[in-house]
Amino acid sequence: MEYGGLSVSSEAESGTAALVSYEEKQFGWAREELNRGNLDAVCGGTTDILVSYREGMLWQVGDVVTLHAPLGERQVRVAGILSSANASCPAGSLGYIICSEELFTEIVGAVGYAAIDVQLGGGRLLEDGKIADSGKPSEGGKAMDSDKLADGGKLTDSGSDGTVSAIRSLLPADCTLADKRLSNEESQSSYYTGAVFIYGFLIIIALMTVFNIFNSMNASVAARTRQYGVMRSIGMGAGQLYRMIAAEAATYAVLGCIAGCVLGLPLNKMMFRFLIADKWGIGWRLPAPSLALIVILCFGSAALAIRRPIRKIGRLSIVDTIKLQQ
Numbered sequence: 001m002e003y004g005g006l007s008v009s010s011e012a013e014s015g016t017a018a019l020v021s022y023e024e025k026q027f028g029w030a031r032e033e034l035n036r037g038n039l040d041a042v043c044g045g046t047t048d049i050l051v052s053y054r055e056g057m058l059w060q061v062g063d064v065v066t067l068h069a070p071l072g073e074r075q076v077r078v079a080g081i082l083s084s085a086n087a088s089c090p091a092g093s094l095g096y097i098i099c100s101e102e103l104f105t106e107i108v109g110a111v112g113y114a115a116i117d118v119q120l121g122g123g124r125l126l127e128d129g130k131i132a133d134s135g136k137p138s139e140g141g142k143a144m145d146s147d148k149l150a151d152g153g154k155l156t157d158s159g160s161d162g163t164v165s166a167i168r169s170l171l172p173a174d175c176t177l178a179d180k181r182l183s184n185e186e187s188q189s190s191y192y193t194g195a196v197f198i199y200g201f202l203i204i205i206a207l208m209t210v211f212n213i214f215n216s217m218n219a220s221v222a223a224r225t226r227q228y229g230v231m232r233s234i235g236m237g238a239g240q241l242y243r244m245i246a247a248e249a250a251t252y253a254v255l256g257c258i259a260g261c262v263l264g265l266p267l268n269k270m271m272f273r274f275l276i277a278d279k280w281g282i283g284w285r286l287p288a289p290s291l292a293l294i295v296i297l298c299f300g301s302a303a304l305a306i307r308r309p310i311r312k313i314g315r316l317s318i319v320d321t322i323k324l325q326q
């Protein structure tokens with residue numbers, strides 16, 4: 001249910017908003033778009049609401065706002081902030097306010113549903129028009145609840161054009177069916193295309209990093225081969241020599257990780273704020289899994305890079321090592 005132009009006031013800001021009711025499944029879908037807060041108290045409750053993010057928003061989780069509804073004023077608490085809201089009516093100056101159907105009915109009344117969301121699943125439409133296995137949730141927890149779409153017809157997939165036509169035949173003349181299957185497929189394709197480009201670029205950077213570590217360690221060991229031979233001639237053991245080379249490689253890895261974090265994290269935060277946070281209101285978080293992967297990659301590459309030079313030095317005698325670069 002929807003109610004546009006609702007007057008809303010609070011200590012932070014006042015204006016108009018579009019009030020939208022969600023039911024249980026819609027609240028489940030909204031979890032993927034929850035930036036901050038918790039929506040458990042909103043689902044089925046009458047004292048909490050969700051708000052959609054907008055640029056310049058002053059509301060925070062926990063703020064109390066007053067809804068000046070047709071059936072009286074009601075003070076409610078902002079329990080969470082969503083990156084976006086699914087509604088057909090235009091948003092007000094304060095965006096969208098999402099509440100439970102119970103709260104909507106108490107302050108606005110039973111105005112009837114303005115929009116009905118249908119998630120097509122992978123069930124089959126049998127000859128009698130009933131859906132089989134459509135109650136099984138699809139990926140993301142969404143499922144189609146309709147148990148009868150039309151008389152007759154046999155379809156092998158509830159997401160086919162025939163099923164959409166059957167749903168369309170049930171609608172009155174003044175209703176509109178928005179088929180988002182094609183746009184969803186295009187969005188998914190665009191996502192995969194972008195992911196291939198971005199992750200492919202990251203893989204190339206990672207390979208360049210690995211090769212640079214190998215080349216640096218090989219060049220460093222080769223430049224000091226004579227010094228290593230002199231050290232061995234005055235009593236340094238092979239184990240001590242290997243530990244010294246390993247310590248040098250670990251030093252390069254530690255300094256590289258520190259420099260990368262100092263330079264990369266502020267840049268990551270800045271790009272995240274400009275590209276994502278300002279548009280959807282998602283807060284920046286420290287990318288701990290990515291940092292851990294980078295650290296493991298650097299130290300693993302350094303450990304592998306010193307194996308070949310160490311074996312090469314180990315095969316040479318002390319005299320040959322000293323004469324190698326004379």
